[in-house]
Amino acid sequence: MFSDIESFLKSLSLNESFTVGSKKLASFFRDREDKEDPATTLIAVLTSAGKTKLGEYIVFSMLDTSRSDLDLLSEALYLRNVTRLLLKVKTGHNTSAKVSELIDRFQGSLSMSDADMVFALRDAIRGQTQAGKRPFSLGRVNHCRLAAILRLEAESMKLRLNSIADQVGSYDMRRMAKVLPLISIGEEMALCIANLAQKIETKENLGQPVMSFAYAFKTTENFNKWFAKVSQEQRLSVFSRAFIKQSRVVIPTPTLIALSSISRLALGDNSDPISWIDYTLEGCSVHSFKIDARAGARKLGDANGFIKEGTVIRGEYDNLNHAYLTAPDMLTKSFKRDDEPSAMELVALYIQNDMMLGRLLDNPRVISSAGVVEKVATLSRSMAILQKIASRRELHSGQANRGVVKALLKNPTNIPMTLLRPLINFRHLSLAEMKEMIRSPYGIRRQVYSEIKAQVNTKR
Numbered sequence: 298m299f300s301d302i303e304s305f306l307k308s309l310s311l312n313e314s315f316t317v318g319s320k321k322l323a324s325f326f327r328d329r330e331d332k333e334d335p336a337t338t339l340i341a342v343l344t345s346a347g348k349t350k351l352g353e354y355i356v357f358s359m360l361d362t363s364r365s366d367l368d369l370l371s372e373a374l375y376l377r378n379v380t381r382l383l384l385k386v387k388t389g390h391n392t393s394a395k396v397s398e399l400i401d402r403f404q405g406s407l408s409m410s411d412a413d414m415v416f417a418l419r420d421a422i423r424g425q426t427q428a429g430k431r432p433f434s435l436g437r438v439n440h441c442r443l444a445a446i447l448r449l450e451a452e453s454m455k456l457r458l459n460s461i462a463d464q465v466g467s468y469d470m471r472r473m474a475k476v477l478p479l480i481s482i483g484e485e486m487a488l489c490i491a492n493l494a495q496k497i498e499t500k501e502n503l504g505q506p507v508m509s510f511a512y513a514f515k516t517t518e519n520f521n522k523w524f525a526k527v528s529q530e531q532r533l534s535v536f537s538r539a540f541i542k543q544s545r546v547v548i549p550t551p552t553l554i555a556l557s558s559i560s561r562l563a564l565g566d567n568s569d570p571i572s573w574i575d576y577t578l579e580g581c582s583v584h585s586f587k588i589d590a591r592a593g594a595r596k597l598g599d600a601n602g603f604i605k606e607g608t609v610i611r612g613e614y615d616n617l618n619h620a621y622l623t624a625p626d627m628l629t630k631s632f633k634r635d636d637e638p639s640a641m642e643l644v645a646l647y648i649q650n651d652m653m654l655g656r657l658l659d660n661p662r663v664i665s666s667a668g669v670v671e672k673v674a675t676l677s678r679s680m681a682i683l684q685k686i687a688s689r690r691e692l693h694s695g696q697a698n699r700g701v702v703k704a705l706l707k708n709p710t711n712i713p714m715t716l717l718r719p720l721i722n723f724r725h726l727s728l729a730e731m732k733e734m735i736r737s738p739y740g741i742r743r744q745v746y747s748e749i750k751a752q753v754n755t756k757r
Contacts, residue, residue: 562593
Protein backbone atom coordinates (compact mmCIF):
# COMPACT_ATOMS: atom_id res chain seq x y z
CA MET A 298 0.00 0.00 0.00
CA PHE A 299 2.77 2.47 0.91
CA SER A 300 4.48 2.12 -2.46
CA ASP A 301 1.15 2.97 -4.15
CA ILE A 302 0.79 6.00 -1.92
CA GLU A 303 4.28 7.27 -2.67
CA SER A 304 3.59 6.87 -6.38
CA PHE A 305 0.27 8.68 -6.02
CA LEU A 306 1.80 11.58 -4.09
CA LYS A 307 4.29 12.09 -6.93
CA SER A 308 1.35 12.50 -9.31
CA LEU A 309 0.12 15.53 -7.35
CA SER A 310 1.45 18.94 -8.30
CA LEU A 311 1.31 22.20 -6.36
CA ASN A 312 0.96 23.95 -9.73
CA GLU A 313 -2.44 22.33 -10.29
CA SER A 314 -5.64 23.82 -8.90
CA PHE A 315 -7.17 22.49 -5.70
CA THR A 316 -10.14 21.31 -7.76
CA VAL A 317 -7.84 19.12 -9.86
CA GLY A 318 -6.19 17.88 -6.66
CA SER A 319 -9.58 17.04 -5.13
CA LYS A 320 -10.54 14.97 -8.16
CA LYS A 321 -7.28 13.00 -8.06
CA LEU A 322 -7.67 12.37 -4.33
CA ALA A 323 -11.31 11.31 -4.65
CA SER A 324 -10.40 8.90 -7.46
CA PHE A 325 -7.53 7.45 -5.41
CA PHE A 326 -9.69 6.82 -2.32
CA ARG A 327 -12.68 5.62 -4.33
CA ASP A 328 -10.61 2.99 -6.15
CA ARG A 329 -9.28 1.59 -2.86
CA GLU A 330 -12.42 1.71 -0.76
CA ASP A 331 -13.34 -1.95 -1.30
CA LYS A 332 -9.76 -3.22 -0.81
CA GLU A 333 -8.53 -1.10 2.11
CA ASP A 334 -10.05 0.63 5.10
CA PRO A 335 -10.65 4.30 4.02
CA ALA A 336 -9.48 5.67 7.39
CA THR A 337 -6.23 3.69 7.24
CA THR A 338 -5.59 4.89 3.67
CA LEU A 339 -6.26 8.54 4.54
CA ILE A 340 -3.98 8.36 7.59
CA ALA A 341 -1.23 6.84 5.44
CA VAL A 342 -1.61 9.62 2.83
CA LEU A 343 -1.56 12.43 5.40
CA THR A 344 1.36 10.84 7.27
CA SER A 345 3.40 10.33 4.10
CA ALA A 346 2.82 13.93 2.99
CA GLY A 347 3.51 15.22 6.52
CA LYS A 348 3.84 18.90 7.42
CA THR A 349 5.07 19.81 3.97
CA LYS A 350 3.64 22.07 1.30
CA LEU A 351 2.27 18.93 -0.36
CA GLY A 352 0.51 17.94 2.87
CA GLU A 353 -1.05 21.39 3.05
CA TYR A 354 -2.10 21.18 -0.61
CA ILE A 355 -3.77 17.80 0.01
CA VAL A 356 -5.83 19.06 2.95
CA PHE A 357 -6.99 22.19 1.12
CA SER A 358 -7.84 20.06 -1.94
CA MET A 359 -10.04 17.81 0.20
CA LEU A 360 -11.81 20.88 1.62
CA ASP A 361 -11.88 22.76 -1.71
CA THR A 362 -15.12 24.70 -2.11
CA SER A 363 -16.29 26.77 -5.05
CA ARG A 364 -17.85 30.17 -4.56
CA SER A 365 -21.60 30.37 -5.21
CA ASP A 366 -22.63 32.23 -8.36
CA LEU A 367 -24.89 34.42 -6.25
CA ASP A 368 -22.05 35.59 -3.99
CA LEU A 369 -19.82 36.17 -7.01
CA LEU A 370 -22.54 38.21 -8.72
CA SER A 371 -23.07 40.30 -5.61
CA GLU A 372 -19.33 41.05 -5.38
CA ALA A 373 -18.93 41.75 -9.12
CA LEU A 374 -21.85 44.21 -9.17
CA TYR A 375 -19.88 46.66 -7.05
CA LEU A 376 -17.92 47.24 -10.30
CA ARG A 377 -14.81 48.17 -8.32
CA ASN A 378 -12.41 47.67 -11.22
CA VAL A 379 -14.52 49.63 -13.70
CA THR A 380 -14.77 52.44 -11.12
CA ARG A 381 -10.97 52.47 -10.70
CA LEU A 382 -10.48 52.93 -14.42
CA LEU A 383 -13.05 55.72 -14.62
CA LEU A 384 -11.36 57.52 -11.71
CA LYS A 385 -7.99 57.24 -13.45
CA VAL A 386 -9.35 59.01 -16.51
CA LYS A 387 -11.17 61.61 -14.44
CA THR A 388 -8.02 62.50 -12.48
CA GLY A 389 -5.95 62.89 -15.65
CA HIS A 390 -3.87 59.69 -15.51
CA ASN A 391 -2.33 58.54 -18.76
CA THR A 392 -4.20 55.52 -20.05
CA SER A 393 -3.34 52.90 -22.64
CA ALA A 394 -5.31 52.39 -25.84
CA LYS A 395 -6.92 49.28 -24.36
CA VAL A 396 -8.07 51.18 -21.27
CA SER A 397 -9.47 54.04 -23.38
CA GLU A 398 -11.30 51.57 -25.61
CA LEU A 399 -12.83 49.79 -22.61
CA ILE A 400 -13.93 53.04 -20.98
CA ASP A 401 -15.51 54.22 -24.25
CA ARG A 402 -17.44 50.95 -24.42
CA PHE A 403 -18.55 51.34 -20.82
CA GLN A 404 -19.62 54.97 -21.09
CA GLY A 405 -21.23 54.44 -24.46
CA SER A 406 -23.24 51.39 -23.49
CA LEU A 407 -24.27 51.84 -19.84
CA SER A 408 -27.45 53.84 -19.39
CA MET A 409 -29.05 55.14 -16.20
CA SER A 410 -31.58 52.31 -16.38
CA ASP A 411 -28.66 49.85 -16.36
CA ALA A 412 -27.17 51.60 -13.32
CA ASP A 413 -30.53 51.39 -11.54
CA MET A 414 -30.68 47.68 -12.40
CA VAL A 415 -27.22 47.08 -10.93
CA PHE A 416 -28.01 48.88 -7.66
CA ALA A 417 -31.42 47.23 -7.26
CA LEU A 418 -30.11 43.75 -8.08
CA ARG A 419 -27.14 44.12 -5.72
CA ASP A 420 -29.41 45.14 -2.84
CA ALA A 421 -31.87 42.34 -3.59
CA ILE A 422 -29.12 39.70 -3.64
CA ARG A 423 -27.59 40.91 -0.38
CA GLY A 424 -30.99 41.00 1.31
CA GLN A 425 -31.95 37.49 0.24
CA THR A 426 -28.50 36.07 0.98
CA GLN A 427 -28.47 37.46 4.51
CA ALA A 428 -31.97 36.07 5.03
CA GLY A 429 -30.72 32.68 3.88
CA LYS A 430 -33.20 32.45 1.01
CA ARG A 431 -32.12 30.25 -1.90
CA PRO A 432 -32.42 29.81 -4.82
CA PHE A 433 -32.43 33.40 -6.12
CA SER A 434 -34.13 34.33 -9.39
CA LEU A 435 -32.98 37.18 -11.62
CA GLY A 436 -36.61 37.68 -12.57
CA ARG A 437 -37.19 40.25 -15.33
CA VAL A 438 -33.62 41.50 -15.40
CA ASN A 439 -32.26 42.03 -18.92
CA HIS A 440 -29.87 39.07 -19.00
CA CYS A 441 -27.86 40.29 -22.00
CA ARG A 442 -27.30 43.76 -20.51
CA LEU A 443 -26.26 42.27 -17.16
CA ALA A 444 -23.85 39.88 -18.91
CA ALA A 445 -22.29 42.81 -20.81
CA ILE A 446 -21.76 44.77 -17.57
CA LEU A 447 -20.12 41.75 -15.92
CA ARG A 448 -17.78 41.31 -18.90
CA LEU A 449 -16.74 44.96 -18.59
CA GLU A 450 -15.86 44.33 -14.93
CA ALA A 451 -13.87 41.19 -15.82
CA GLU A 452 -11.94 43.00 -18.56
CA SER A 453 -11.30 45.97 -16.26
CA MET A 454 -9.86 43.59 -13.69
CA LYS A 455 -7.52 42.06 -16.28
CA LEU A 456 -6.29 45.50 -17.33
CA ARG A 457 -5.66 46.42 -13.70
CA LEU A 458 -3.64 43.23 -13.19
CA ASN A 459 -1.62 43.98 -16.32
CA SER A 460 -0.91 47.45 -14.96
CA ILE A 461 0.27 45.98 -11.64
CA ALA A 462 2.52 43.49 -13.45
CA ASP A 463 4.02 46.28 -15.57
CA GLN A 464 5.02 48.16 -12.41
CA VAL A 465 7.05 45.19 -11.14
CA GLY A 466 10.58 45.23 -12.52
CA SER A 467 11.70 41.89 -13.91
CA TYR A 468 14.92 42.30 -11.90
CA ASP A 469 13.12 42.56 -8.54
CA MET A 470 12.58 38.87 -7.78
CA ARG A 471 11.42 39.43 -4.21
CA ARG A 472 8.66 41.79 -5.34
CA MET A 473 7.67 39.47 -8.18
CA ALA A 474 7.14 36.69 -5.63
CA LYS A 475 5.06 38.98 -3.41
CA VAL A 476 2.77 40.16 -6.20
CA LEU A 477 1.99 36.62 -7.44
CA PRO A 478 -0.95 35.96 -5.05
CA LEU A 479 -2.62 39.20 -6.13
CA ILE A 480 -2.18 38.38 -9.82
CA SER A 481 -3.25 34.73 -9.46
CA ILE A 482 -6.32 35.45 -7.32
CA GLY A 483 -7.31 38.33 -9.59
CA GLU A 484 -6.97 36.29 -12.78
CA GLU A 485 -9.08 33.51 -11.30
CA MET A 486 -11.73 36.02 -10.23
CA ALA A 487 -11.81 37.65 -13.68
CA LEU A 488 -12.26 34.25 -15.31
CA CYS A 489 -15.07 33.34 -12.89
CA ILE A 490 -16.89 36.63 -13.61
CA ALA A 491 -16.56 36.09 -17.37
CA ASN A 492 -17.93 32.54 -17.00
CA LEU A 493 -20.79 33.87 -14.88
CA ALA A 494 -21.60 36.42 -17.59
CA GLN A 495 -21.87 33.61 -20.12
CA LYS A 496 -24.11 31.62 -17.77
CA ILE A 497 -26.42 34.60 -17.21
CA GLU A 498 -26.58 35.41 -20.91
CA THR A 499 -27.73 31.86 -21.70
CA LYS A 500 -30.15 31.96 -18.72
CA GLU A 501 -28.61 28.99 -16.91
CA ASN A 502 -29.42 28.43 -13.25
CA LEU A 503 -27.04 30.10 -10.81
CA GLY A 504 -24.81 27.53 -9.11
CA GLN A 505 -24.56 26.84 -5.38
CA PRO A 506 -21.26 26.30 -3.50
CA VAL A 507 -19.82 22.84 -4.16
CA MET A 508 -17.25 20.87 -2.16
CA SER A 509 -15.14 19.44 -4.97
CA PHE A 510 -13.86 16.36 -3.13
CA ALA A 511 -17.32 15.14 -2.13
CA TYR A 512 -18.70 15.95 -5.59
CA ALA A 513 -15.93 13.92 -7.26
CA PHE A 514 -17.19 10.77 -5.54
CA LYS A 515 -19.92 10.77 -8.25
CA THR A 516 -22.83 10.13 -5.85
CA THR A 517 -23.72 11.43 -2.40
CA GLU A 518 -24.20 7.85 -1.25
CA ASN A 519 -20.65 6.89 -2.23
CA PHE A 520 -19.16 9.84 -0.37
CA ASN A 521 -21.30 9.42 2.74
CA LYS A 522 -20.26 5.77 2.93
CA TRP A 523 -16.56 6.73 2.68
CA PHE A 524 -16.86 9.61 5.17
CA ALA A 525 -18.77 7.51 7.71
CA LYS A 526 -15.82 5.12 7.94
CA VAL A 527 -13.28 7.95 8.14
CA SER A 528 -15.18 9.84 10.85
CA GLN A 529 -15.17 6.79 13.12
CA GLU A 530 -11.37 6.91 13.38
CA GLN A 531 -10.25 8.88 16.45
CA ARG A 532 -6.96 9.88 14.80
CA LEU A 533 -8.94 11.66 12.06
CA SER A 534 -11.31 13.50 14.42
CA VAL A 535 -9.83 16.93 13.65
CA PHE A 536 -10.08 16.31 9.90
CA SER A 537 -13.67 15.06 10.22
CA ARG A 538 -14.66 18.05 12.37
CA ALA A 539 -13.11 20.51 9.92
CA PHE A 540 -14.81 18.84 6.96
CA ILE A 541 -18.24 19.03 8.63
CA LYS A 542 -17.70 22.70 9.56
CA GLN A 543 -16.64 23.56 6.02
CA SER A 544 -19.69 21.81 4.58
CA ARG A 545 -21.85 24.15 6.70
CA VAL A 546 -20.15 27.50 6.10
CA VAL A 547 -18.81 26.67 2.57
CA ILE A 548 -15.95 29.20 2.58
CA PRO A 549 -14.30 29.53 -0.87
CA THR A 550 -10.82 28.00 -0.86
CA PRO A 551 -8.80 31.23 -1.41
CA THR A 552 -10.56 32.78 1.61
CA LEU A 553 -10.03 29.68 3.76
CA ILE A 554 -6.32 29.71 2.90
CA ALA A 555 -5.97 33.41 3.74
CA LEU A 556 -7.70 33.02 7.10
CA SER A 557 -5.71 29.88 7.88
CA SER A 558 -2.57 32.03 7.63
CA ILE A 559 -3.86 33.91 10.68
CA SER A 560 -4.45 30.61 12.49
CA ARG A 561 -0.96 29.46 11.50
CA LEU A 562 0.40 32.55 13.28
CA ALA A 563 -1.68 31.69 16.34
CA LEU A 564 -0.77 27.98 16.55
CA GLY A 565 2.78 28.13 15.18
CA ASP A 566 4.50 26.46 12.23
CA ASN A 567 5.08 23.24 14.16
CA SER A 568 1.36 22.47 14.20
CA ASP A 569 -0.14 20.73 11.16
CA PRO A 570 -2.26 22.31 8.39
CA ILE A 571 -5.50 20.58 9.37
CA SER A 572 -5.16 22.12 12.87
CA TRP A 573 -4.85 25.61 11.31
CA ILE A 574 -7.97 25.01 9.24
CA ASP A 575 -9.95 23.57 12.15
CA TYR A 576 -8.99 26.56 14.33
CA THR A 577 -9.99 28.92 11.50
CA LEU A 578 -13.39 27.34 10.98
CA GLU A 579 -14.13 27.64 14.71
CA GLY A 580 -14.33 31.40 14.22
CA CYS A 581 -16.14 31.48 10.87
CA SER A 582 -19.78 32.04 9.99
CA VAL A 583 -21.34 32.21 6.52
CA HIS A 584 -20.37 35.88 5.97
CA SER A 585 -17.78 36.84 8.58
CA PHE A 586 -14.87 35.64 10.72
CA LYS A 587 -13.43 36.24 14.19
CA ILE A 588 -10.08 34.59 14.94
CA ASP A 589 -7.78 35.03 17.94
CA ALA A 590 -4.30 35.37 16.44
CA ARG A 591 -2.75 35.29 19.93
CA ALA A 592 0.85 36.51 19.95
CA GLY A 593 0.94 36.40 16.16
CA ALA A 594 -1.42 39.37 15.92
CA ARG A 595 1.50 41.81 16.18
CA LYS A 596 2.86 40.52 12.86
CA LEU A 597 -0.32 41.44 10.99
CA GLY A 598 -0.35 44.84 9.34
CA ASP A 599 -3.33 47.19 9.40
CA ALA A 600 -5.61 48.16 6.49
CA ASN A 601 -5.81 44.67 5.02
CA GLY A 602 -9.54 44.16 5.12
CA PHE A 603 -9.86 43.13 8.76
CA ILE A 604 -10.21 44.81 12.15
CA LYS A 605 -7.75 44.18 15.00
CA GLU A 606 -9.17 44.21 18.51
CA GLY A 607 -6.24 43.29 20.71
CA THR A 608 -5.22 39.86 19.46
CA VAL A 609 -8.60 39.16 17.83
CA ILE A 610 -8.89 39.57 14.06
CA ARG A 611 -12.39 39.99 12.65
CA GLY A 612 -14.08 41.08 9.45
CA GLU A 613 -16.16 40.08 6.45
CA TYR A 614 -14.91 37.83 3.67
CA ASP A 615 -15.66 40.30 0.86
CA ASN A 616 -13.38 42.96 2.41
CA LEU A 617 -10.43 40.65 3.12
CA ASN A 618 -7.11 41.36 1.39
CA HIS A 619 -6.46 37.79 0.25
CA ALA A 620 -3.13 38.58 -1.39
CA TYR A 621 -1.66 39.92 1.87
CA LEU A 622 -2.50 36.66 3.67
CA THR A 623 -1.46 34.24 0.91
CA ALA A 624 2.01 32.92 0.08
CA PRO A 625 3.39 33.06 -3.50
CA ASP A 626 2.62 29.34 -3.92
CA MET A 627 -1.06 30.08 -3.11
CA LEU A 628 -0.90 28.28 0.27
CA THR A 629 -0.75 29.74 3.78
CA LYS A 630 1.75 32.48 4.57
CA SER A 631 4.33 32.04 7.33
CA PHE A 632 5.14 35.78 7.81
CA LYS A 633 8.80 34.95 8.31
CA ARG A 634 11.39 37.20 6.72
CA ASP A 635 11.79 35.82 3.22
CA ASP A 636 15.07 35.54 1.40
CA GLU A 637 15.05 36.53 -2.25
CA PRO A 638 13.64 33.56 -4.21
CA SER A 639 15.87 31.89 -6.78
CA ALA A 640 15.14 32.04 -10.49
CA MET A 641 14.13 28.35 -10.45
CA GLU A 642 11.71 28.93 -7.54
CA LEU A 643 10.08 31.87 -9.31
CA VAL A 644 9.65 29.86 -12.52
CA ALA A 645 8.01 27.04 -10.54
CA LEU A 646 5.61 29.57 -9.01
CA TYR A 647 4.78 31.34 -12.26
CA ILE A 648 4.67 28.34 -14.62
CA GLN A 649 0.88 28.76 -15.07
CA ASN A 650 1.02 32.55 -15.39
CA ASP A 651 2.01 33.70 -18.89
CA MET A 652 2.09 37.39 -18.04
CA MET A 653 4.64 37.08 -15.23
CA LEU A 654 6.54 34.16 -16.79
CA GLY A 655 7.09 36.28 -19.90
CA ARG A 656 8.57 39.03 -17.74
CA LEU A 657 10.89 36.54 -16.05
CA LEU A 658 12.21 35.45 -19.45
CA ASP A 659 13.30 39.06 -20.05
CA ASN A 660 15.55 38.93 -16.98
CA PRO A 661 19.23 38.19 -17.79
CA ARG A 662 19.65 36.59 -14.34
CA VAL A 663 16.94 34.07 -15.20
CA ILE A 664 18.28 33.40 -18.69
CA SER A 665 21.80 32.79 -17.39
CA SER A 666 20.70 30.43 -14.59
CA ALA A 667 21.43 26.85 -15.64
CA GLY A 668 18.34 24.76 -16.36
CA VAL A 669 15.74 27.46 -15.70
CA VAL A 670 14.63 28.15 -19.30
CA GLU A 671 14.85 24.41 -19.99
CA LYS A 672 12.34 23.81 -17.18
CA VAL A 673 9.96 26.34 -18.74
CA ALA A 674 10.37 24.71 -22.16
CA THR A 675 9.60 21.33 -20.59
CA LEU A 676 6.64 22.22 -18.39
CA SER A 677 4.89 25.10 -20.13
CA ARG A 678 1.98 24.42 -22.48
CA SER A 679 1.55 28.09 -23.40
CA MET A 680 2.07 28.70 -27.11
CA ALA A 681 3.02 32.33 -26.47
CA ILE A 682 5.77 31.37 -23.99
CA LEU A 683 7.11 28.49 -26.10
CA GLN A 684 7.19 30.62 -29.25
CA LYS A 685 9.09 33.29 -27.35
CA ILE A 686 11.72 30.75 -26.27
CA ALA A 687 12.01 29.27 -29.76
CA SER A 688 12.31 32.62 -31.53
CA ARG A 689 14.76 34.42 -29.24
CA ARG A 690 18.32 33.19 -29.59
CA GLU A 691 19.43 34.13 -26.06
CA LEU A 692 16.72 31.86 -24.62
CA HIS A 693 17.87 28.68 -26.35
CA SER A 694 21.63 29.14 -26.72
CA GLY A 695 24.61 29.22 -24.38
CA GLN A 696 25.83 26.74 -21.79
CA ALA A 697 23.11 27.58 -19.25
CA ASN A 698 20.43 26.78 -21.84
CA ARG A 699 22.07 23.68 -23.31
CA GLY A 700 18.96 21.51 -22.97
CA VAL A 701 16.34 24.06 -24.11
CA VAL A 702 16.14 23.01 -27.77
CA LYS A 703 15.75 19.35 -26.85
CA ALA A 704 12.97 20.28 -24.41
CA LEU A 705 11.18 22.31 -27.09
CA LEU A 706 11.34 19.42 -29.56
CA LYS A 707 9.87 17.04 -26.98
CA ASN A 708 7.14 19.45 -25.84
CA PRO A 709 3.74 18.08 -26.96
CA THR A 710 2.38 21.57 -27.69
CA ASN A 711 2.00 22.17 -31.41
CA ILE A 712 4.85 24.68 -31.79
CA PRO A 713 5.02 25.76 -35.48
CA MET A 714 7.66 23.89 -37.49
CA THR A 715 8.75 27.22 -38.95
CA LEU A 716 10.18 27.98 -35.49
CA LEU A 717 11.49 24.50 -34.68
CA ARG A 718 13.10 23.63 -38.02
CA PRO A 719 15.94 26.19 -37.69
CA LEU A 720 16.78 24.68 -34.28
CA ILE A 721 17.24 21.12 -35.57
CA ASN A 722 20.95 21.29 -36.42
CA PHE A 723 24.28 20.32 -34.93
CA ARG A 724 24.85 23.72 -33.34
CA HIS A 725 22.04 23.05 -30.87
CA LEU A 726 22.03 19.24 -30.70
CA SER A 727 24.85 16.72 -30.89
CA LEU A 728 24.65 13.73 -33.23
CA ALA A 729 24.39 11.44 -30.19
CA GLU A 730 21.40 13.43 -28.85
CA MET A 731 19.63 13.26 -32.21
CA LYS A 732 20.20 9.50 -32.50
CA GLU A 733 18.89 9.01 -28.97
CA MET A 734 15.70 10.94 -29.88
CA ILE A 735 15.24 8.72 -32.94
CA ARG A 736 15.72 5.55 -30.87
CA SER A 737 13.26 6.78 -28.19
CA PRO A 738 10.70 8.89 -30.06
CA TYR A 739 8.00 8.65 -27.37
CA GLY A 740 6.14 11.96 -27.15
CA ILE A 741 7.93 13.51 -30.14
CA ARG A 742 5.65 14.79 -32.89
CA ARG A 743 5.88 13.03 -36.25
CA GLN A 744 7.03 16.15 -38.12
CA VAL A 745 9.75 16.80 -35.55
CA TYR A 746 10.88 13.16 -35.73
CA SER A 747 11.14 13.34 -39.55
CA GLU A 748 13.23 16.53 -39.40
CA ILE A 749 15.62 15.02 -36.84
CA LYS A 750 15.97 11.83 -38.89
CA ALA A 751 16.70 13.82 -42.04
CA GLN A 752 19.39 15.76 -40.19
CA VAL A 753 21.03 12.57 -38.91
CA ASN A 754 21.01 11.11 -42.45
CA THR A 755 23.19 13.97 -43.67
CA LYS A 756 26.04 12.49 -41.57
CA ARG A 757 25.92 9.08 -43.22
